[in-house]
Amino acid sequence: MDQISSMRCFVRVVESGSFTRAADLLSLPKGTVTKQIQHLESRLRVQLLHRTTRRVTVTPDGAAYYERTLRLLADLDDIETSMTQANAAPSGRLRVDVGASIARLLVIPALPQFFARNPSIQLDLGVGDRPVDLIADNVDCVVRAGSLTEQSLVARRIGTLSVVTVASPGYLRVHGMPAHPQDLEADGHRTINYFSSRTGRSFPHEFVQDGEHLELAGRYQLAVNESNALTSAALAGLGITQVASFQAAPYLDDGSLVQVLPEWSHPQLPIHLVYPPNRHLNARVRAFADWAIALFGSTPALQAREPLPAPQEASTTLH
Structure with missing residues (x-):
């Protein structure tokens, strides 16, 4: 053999x-x-x-x-x-995994440009917020938001995710506008929470103002484990939640959502392109990496507006 x-x-x-x-x-x-x-x-x-x-x-x-x-x-x-491949165009099958909202709103709409530059690449695009095992699942690279917790992986930061607190006008008419983040834990309000597909743990809502950092569980009737569902639940008037600003932007513009507690911000999250250290970075991966870096670098909504916090274990709920 x-x-x-x-x-x-x-x-x-x-x-x-x-x-x-x-x-x-x-x-x-x-x-x-x-x-x-x-x-x-x-x-x-x-x-x-x-x-x-x-x-x-x-x-x-x-x-x-x-x-x-x-x-x-x-x-x-x-x-x-x-x-x-020194003088040849990248070709063959490429497996990439991307978070749900980033895939729907950023990556997939721009794929025509990627295929125009790389017509011989066959892309298997895994879409979802559940973390994958790059080695066991034979994934070439992933795009994920949040601080890295697996130090054995190779990562390059390609963007920054801003987060906004929102609710629907219908919800606010019934429950009123909260005056302080701690109001989210009062009887009069409901939150929509996000829980980890891997651990089942619900991530807190985070608020920062003048050096004060709050993490609140809130009172929820609904928790979801996918970022697009989080926005849909907010649009349905099911509570107050926190979503990526690029995801909320069109609904804030047309009035379907309203920003809540605008004087309080959420810590910005880095977006990384990640691949295994021992996985050969072939021409297909390089082509996707170069394209993704250019795409995220040219998207104004993904540019940092404030210094990022020191590296720490952050939620990866806003993909």
């Missing part, structure tokens, strides 16, 4: 933790992947993986072999890229 193919199968099994998942990612039959790993272990005369009926884990020898194999395969990809 081809040793390089066996090595690629082994790397994908380690990263996905499953022969079945690795076979799907490689577009190969599961039996072929199994035979490739068996061939590799026979050749090396060591056990690389522990197999049970429920999961696959790497052995100590397998972990050491994985690290060296990963570097070797990256070097091979670099050689091929330099020889075959």
